[in-house]
Amino acid sequence: xxxxxxxxxxxxxxxxxxxxxxxxxxxxxxxxxxxxxxxxxxxxxxxxxxxxxxxxxxxxxxxxxxxxxxxxxxxxxxxxxxxxxxxxxxxxxxxxxxxxxxxxxxxxxxxxxxxxxxxxxxxxxxxxxxxxxxxxxxxxxxxxxxxxxxxxxxxxxxxxxxxxxxxxxxxxxxxxxxxxxxxxxxxxxxxxxxxxxxxxxxxxxxxxxxxxxxxxxxxxxxxxxxxxxxxxxxxxxxxxxxxxxxxxxxxxxxxxxxxxxxxxxxxxxxxxxxxxxxxxxxxxxxxxxxxxxxxxxxxxxxxxxxxxxxxxxxxxxxxxxxxxxxxxxxxxxxxxxxxxxxxxxxxxxxxxxxxxxxxxxxxxxxxxxxxxxxxxxxxxxxxxxxxxxxxxxxxxxxxxxxxxxxxxxxxxxxxxxxxxxxxxxxxxxxxxxxxxxxxxxxxxxxxxxxxxxxxxxxx
Amino acid sequence: xxxxxxxxxxxxxxxxxxxxxxxxxxxxxxxxxxxxxxxxxxxxxxxxxxxxxxxxxxxxxxxxxxxxxxxxxxxxxxxxxxxxxxxxxxxxxxxxxxxxxxxxxxxxxxxxxxxxxxxxxxxxxxxxxxxxxxxxxxxxxxxxxxxxxxxxxxxxxxxxxxxxxxxxxxxxxxxxxxxxxxxxxxxxxxxxxxxxxxxxxxxxxxxxxxxxxxxxxxxxxxxxxxxxxxxxxxxxxxxxxxxxxxxxxxxxxxxxxxxxxxxxxxxxxxxxxxxxxxxxxxxxxxxxxxxxxxxxxxxxx
Numbered sequence: 024x025x026x027x028x029x030x031x032x033x034x035x036x037x038x039x040x041x042x043x044x045x046x047x048x049x050x051x052x053x054x055x056x057x058x059x060x061x062x063x064x065x066x067x068x069x070x071x072x073x074x075x076x077x078x079x080x081x082x083x084x085x086x087x088x089x090x091x092x093x094x095x096x097x098x099x100x101x102x103x104x105x106x107x108x109x110x111x112x113x114x115x116x117x118x119x120x121x122x123x124x125x126x127x128x129x130x131x132x133x134x135x136x137x138x139x140x141x142x143x144x145x146x147x148x149x150x151x152x153x154x155x156x157x158x159x160x161x162x163x164x165x166x167x168x169x170x171x172x173x174x175x176x177x178x179x180x181x182x183x184x185x186x187x188x189x190x191x192x193x194x195x196x197x198x199x200x201x202x203x204x205x206x207x208x209x210x211x212x213x214x215x216x217x218x219x220x221x222x223x224x225x226x227x228x229x230x231x232x233x234x235x236x237x238x239x240x241x242x243x244x245x246x247x248x249x250x251x252x253x254x255x256x257x258x259x260x261x262x263x264x265x266x267x268x269x270x271x272x273x274x275x276x277x278x279x280x281x282x283x284x285x286x287x288x289x290x291x292x293x294x295x296x297x298x299x300x301x302x303x304x305x306x307x308x309x310x311x312x313x314x315x316x317x318x319x320x321x322x323x324x325x326x327x328x329x330x331x332x333x334x335x336x337x338x339x340x341x342x343x344x345x346x347x348x349x350x351x352x353x354x355x356x357x358x359x360x361x362x363x364x365x366x367x368x369x370x371x372x373x374x375x376x377x378x379x380x381x382x383x384x385x386x387x388x389x390x391x392x393x394x395x396x397x398x399x400x401x402x403x404x405x406x407x408x409x410x411x412x413x414x415x416x417x418x419x420x421x422x423x424x425x426x427x428x429x430x431x432x433x434x435x436x437x438x439x440x441x442x443x444x445x446x447x448x449x450x451x452x453x454x455x456x457x458x459x460x461x462x463x464x465x466x467x468x469x470x471x472x473x474x475x476x477x478x479x480x481x482x
Numbered sequence: 483x484x485x486x487x488x489x490x491x492x493x494x495x496x497x498x499x500x501x502x503x504x505x506x507x508x509x510x511x512x513x514x515x516x517x518x519x520x521x522x523x524x525x526x527x528x529x530x531x532x533x534x535x536x537x538x539x540x541x542x543x544x545x546x547x548x549x550x551x552x553x554x555x556x557x558x559x560x561x562x563x564x565x566x567x568x569x570x571x572x573x574x575x576x577x578x579x580x581x582x583x584x585x586x587x588x589x590x591x592x593x594x595x596x597x598x599x600x601x602x603x604x605x606x607x608x609x610x611x612x613x614x615x616x617x618x619x620x621x622x623x624x625x626x627x628x629x630x631x632x633x634x635x636x637x638x639x640x641x642x643x644x645x646x647x648x649x650x651x652x653x654x655x656x657x658x659x660x661x662x663x664x665x666x667x668x669x670x671x672x673x674x675x676x677x678x679x680x681x682x683x684x685x686x687x688x689x690x691x692x693x694x695x696x697x698x699x700x701x702x703x704x705x706x707x708x709x710x711x712x713x714x715x716x717x718x719x720x721x722x723x724x725x726x727x728x729x730x731x732x733x734x735x736x737x738x739x740x741x742x743x744x745x746x747x748x749x750x751x752x753x754x755x756x757x758x759x760x761x762x763x764x765x766x767x768x769x770x771x772x773x774x775x776x777x778x779x780x781x782x783x
Contacts, residue, residue, distance in 0.1 A: 062529040065708030068520055133731065134588025134704060165596075165627030166620040173619030173641075217733060244588065248526035248708025248740060271587065274672040276710035362676075 045088045053097050054079050064279035064316045067252040070286045078104055102313055109282060109309035114266060114291035118208070118237045124156070124201040125208045126234050130227055130262055131242035132254060133215030136270035138167060140242050140296055141212040142174035143304035144268075148208055149180060150302075156206035157182045158197035160190040160230060161214040163223075171212055178301045181206070190214065190226055195233045211236065218257035227262050239264040240293065245271045245278040252287050259288040266293035269307070273297035279316050349447040351408035354440060355400045358393050398426040399436050411440050515540060518558075526708055527739030531746070535561060559773040565742050566769035569726060569751035574598060577607065578662040578695040580653065582686060584722060585702035586714055587670035590730035590756065592621060594702055595667045596628025598754075600761045602663050603632045610659065612652030612666035613638030614645035614685060625667055635659075645669065645681070646688040653692050664695070673717035686722050698725040700753060703744070705732040711740040712747060719748050730756040733763070738772070 054075050061071045078101050081087075087096045118125040127144065129137045138161065145155040157175050159182055161167035168184050175182040183200045185193035194211055201209045213230060216223035231239065241264040243251060258264060269281055272295045281292050292307045400408065402425030407414050414422070414437060423430045515536055522532035539558055548554050573579045583591045595611060602609040611634050615621035622638050629636035637652040649666055656664045668685060671678035690697045699722050703711055718724060727750050729741045745752055752767040 059529050062523060063709050065526075065710070068524045132706065134590060136588055139587075164624070166623035169623045170618070170620035177619075217731075219733075244704075244706070246586070246704075246708060246710040246714075247706050248711075249524045250526070250706050251708075254706075271672065274586070274674045274710065275713055276708070280708070 045093055047083065049093075050079060050082050050088075050097075053082070053094075057097075057101055060317055061279060061282075064277035065246075065248050065251075065283075066279035066316065067249055067283035067287070069252070070283050073286075074104070074108070074282075098317075102317065105282070105313040105316065106309050109285055109312050110291045110307075114293050114307070116238055116293065117265070122237070123207050124198065126198065126211065126236040126238075127208065128211040128213065128231060128234065128236040128239045129242055129268070130213055130239060130258060130264060131215060132217065132244070132247075133164075135215065135242045135244045135247075136296065137161075137215060137242045138170050138174070138212050140240075140268050140270055140294075140304070141171065141210050142178060142180075143296055143301050144240075144294070145175070145180045145210050146178040146301040147304050148210075149178065153208050154206050155180055155208040155210055156197065156201045156204065158194055158209055158211045159184045159187070160193050160197075160211055162187055162190045162193065163214040167212075167214070174301070191229045191233050194230045198234055209234070218254045218261075224257075224261045231262060238266065240266050240268050241284075241290075242268045242270055243280055243284060245269050245280065245295075246274065246276040247280045251280040252283050255284045255288050255290075259290065264290060266291050268292075268294045268296060268304075270296040273303070277316050278312060281312055282316060349440070349444040351400050351403060351411050351440060354443070355397060355408075358397055358400075361393060362390075395426070395428060395432065396436055399423075399428055399433055402426040411437060411444075522739065525739035526711075526743075528709055528712070528743050531565075531739075531743055535565075559770065562742060562773040563770040565746040566772070567745050567749050567751045568769065569753060569767070572766070573696075573698040573700065573725065573753060574602065574663065576696075578664075580656075580664040580666070580689065580693050580695050580697045582649075582666045582668060582689060582697065582699045583702050583728075584668050584682060584686075584699060584718060584724075585670060586672055587618075589670060589702045589704045591615075591670060591702045592624050592628070592667050594728055594730060594754075594756065594764065595625065595665045596631070597756075597761045597764045599628065599634040599665055600632035601764070602665075603634055607663050608659070608661040609634050609663040609665065610652060610656050610661045611636045612648055612664060614648040614652075615667050615669040616641055616643045616645050616648065617669040621667070621669065646685045649685055649689040650692055653689070653694075657694065662695075664693075673714045673721075679717070679721050683721055699723065700726050700728055701750075702728045702730060703740070705729050705738055705741065705756075707740050709740070709743075712743055715744040715748055715750070719750070724748070724750055726751045726753045728752070728754045728756070729767075732756055733758045 057078065058071055058075050061074065062068070066074075081100050081104065082097055087093055087100070090096050116127070118127075129141055129144075131137050141157055145157055148155045157171055157180055159168035159171045161171075168182075168187055172182045172184065181204065183193070183197040185196050187193070190213065197209055197211065201207075211230065211234060213227060214223065216227065218224065239262060241255065241258055241262075243255070247254075267281070267284055267290055269278060269292055272278060284290065285292065292309075292312075294304050295307050295312075296304050399422055402422045403411075403414070407418065407422075419430050419433045419437075423433045426433075518539075519532050519536040522535060523529050527535070535558075539554065539561055542548065542557055542561070543554060546557075548557055573581050583595055585591050592615065599609050599611050611625060611629055613622045613625045613636055615625070616639060619641070622636075622641065625638070626636050628634075635655070637648065637655050639648050639651070645668060652664060652666060655661070666689065668682060669678075671682065673679065686697075686699055701715060701718050701724050703715065707714070715724075715727070727741065727744060729738070729752060732738055732755050741752060741755075744750065752769075754764050755767050755772070756764050
């Protein structure tokens with residue numbers, strides 16, 4: 024895993040503590056760290072060079088040099104600069120008002136995720152009240168049209184396949200099909216192509232000329248490396264696209280290519296695609312992307328993920344916990360929630376400073392611990408889970424044997440449970456005794472929310 | 483045309499990029515080294531590796547008195563070649579063999595399986611394909627088209643079926659027909675998805691348990707992948723205990739560096755590289771030739 028930029032800068036500046044005033048050399052070494060962070064995020068080399076030079080200029084002001092917390096100041100400047108570069112404002116799809124059907128065309132390299140993005144885009148537009156039509160113009164990859172058709176069926180959007188031989192013909196016929204079928208937007212999915220493949224690039228240009236799309240979007244894989252600059256500028260020159268869809272952002276790639284594309288072609292990023300489901304196409308947030316590129320922890324995404332896994336059932340069970348007390352089953356559920364979010368390590372690592380904490384804690388914070396606790400709880404009877412207080416010495420021994428852990432570990436688990444139960448008790452008295460004032464209730468909801476995320480973790 | 487030539491053609495752009503450094507008047511000064519490091523980074527080698535390689539080369543140049551660009555380029559090629567791990571066996575030649583292809587979405591797994599089946603068939607090997615990508619829409623159809631092209635049988639189930647059961651079926655079939663090369667395509671998945679990785683672990687476990695022949699797990703990686711490729715490879719390796727890598731789509735522009743980083747970091751050999759669209763463009767990997775083609779060997783120019 025990469026160290027986050029703020030951790031790195033912290034280390035750099037710690038060495039300089041007590042110096043009173045930073046010099047240009049100190050700033051230079053900070054810039055070196057920034058350069059490395061950006062390169063590790065796959066931002067293009069030339070873009071990095073320019074960017075670092077600009078940042079350095081901004082950092083050489085008295086405000087930063089004499090500040091008591093130069094690290095934070097430098098990070099802030101870099102972050103602002105990066106956000107600005109990524110495009111400070113949201114960039115929407117621009118569709119001509121007086122034209123039916125509107126046409127959106129997707130282009131990109133092989134395997135960047137065009138077909139999936141086409142279906143996701145269709146789903147998004149459908150939700151907004153449009154009636155899109157998908158045009159399968161990838162006549163090169165075997166079964167590409169089948170893939171689009173299957174996806175189209177899943178989201179309830181028709182797919183035009185034509186003869187499946189001549190991409191340009193399929194594209195222009197799809198417009199007619201849209202008019203006949205009363206569809207107001209056509210999304211043209213094209214074959215993946217390398218920017219150096221003359222014939223294929225010409226085909227993309229031909230399709231573009233044939234259907235005159237309102238918007239041409241380029242699909243870019245978040246994991247692409249340095250080469251994305253060549254790819255994007257060649258596509259910009261030949262096909263001239265209007266914006267970018269970043270795909271596969273649900274991985275842990277830091278997506279520095281987004282910055283490169285933006286810098287080199289000036290084209291905005293319009294959507295990010297994260298996940299396998301059709302509803303996972305989202306509007307692009309420059310500030311989040313900036314933090315991600317710098318490896319600063321994506322707190323917002325973690326919260327969103329937590330919201331995804333905590334559904335209404337969980338809120339209900341939280342209310343029940345308040346009424347009836349905290350049981351071992353509740354504890355088990357929390358463990359499983361952490362697991363659903365990808366494990367403790369991943370959650371911690373995504374929080375600012377989390378990686379540092381992880382390193383310091385060493386091996387003591389591990390997902391194995393969750394597994395062990397699960398095993399112990401699974402070894403309890405139903406009654407024991409409901410009323411852990413009834414677990415006496417003999418029962419403890421049995422649970423330890425059943426789960427393959429030691430009695431000490433069972434004791435520890437029970438102690439953790441009793442602490443959490445005490446906390447619940449406090450909340451309960453607050454809820455009952457605190458009357459029905461709005462403030463008390465708000466406090467409650469906040470606490471419940473924390474609990475839902477695993478609140479006080481038993482470590 | 484030998485492998486070297488077509489590989490050189492495929493890597494032409496990156497070679498040009500690095501060769502450019504060596505043609506800048508022959509004077510080796512501070513700028514030269516900095517520029518060299520930049521170029522290596524731009525080949526997706528990763529900033530750290532690039533710095534290490536440059537420093538090493540610098541030391542070597544001082545020690546051995548290398549002064550001309552030609553000498554330096556040769557030394558660089560040799561230095562880079564050393565970073566690769568040699569393959570002990572070729573899973574597509576050393577038969578019988580069962581190969582599972584894994585990787586992230588869009589890396590080129592299905593296409594690679596299709597091409598390898600074509601090559602095996604032409605060389606007269608008895609080959610069967612297993613379509614264990616039961617998740618992606620039309621993945622099975624795509625594989626069946628490839629199977630028809632090469633006349634190879636594709637064993638699969640309906641979409642949504644348990645991929646491990648497909649592996650079981652295809653191994654059954656291979657034993658019955660006495661096939662000696664089994665190629666199994668799996669669904670692409672991101673290494674960050676714990677459930678999907680667990681599913682894949684199961685697929686590999688079942689296959690290893692069921693198979694009477696050696697099973698190799700091969701990671702397919704797209705050459706355009708940047709530094710995240712290393713994360714991918716690490717995760718897949720720790721979950722599945724990989725045997726080697728196949729690098730696809732090396733026919734674009736400057737790239738190939740991530741292959742070096744992965745091979746070196748995880749101690750994994752590279753079995754094949756894809757330098758073009760055709761079946762013959764999936765070639766055996768030779769570290770020195772690859773490195774020479776990458777930096778320009780200074781002899782053929």
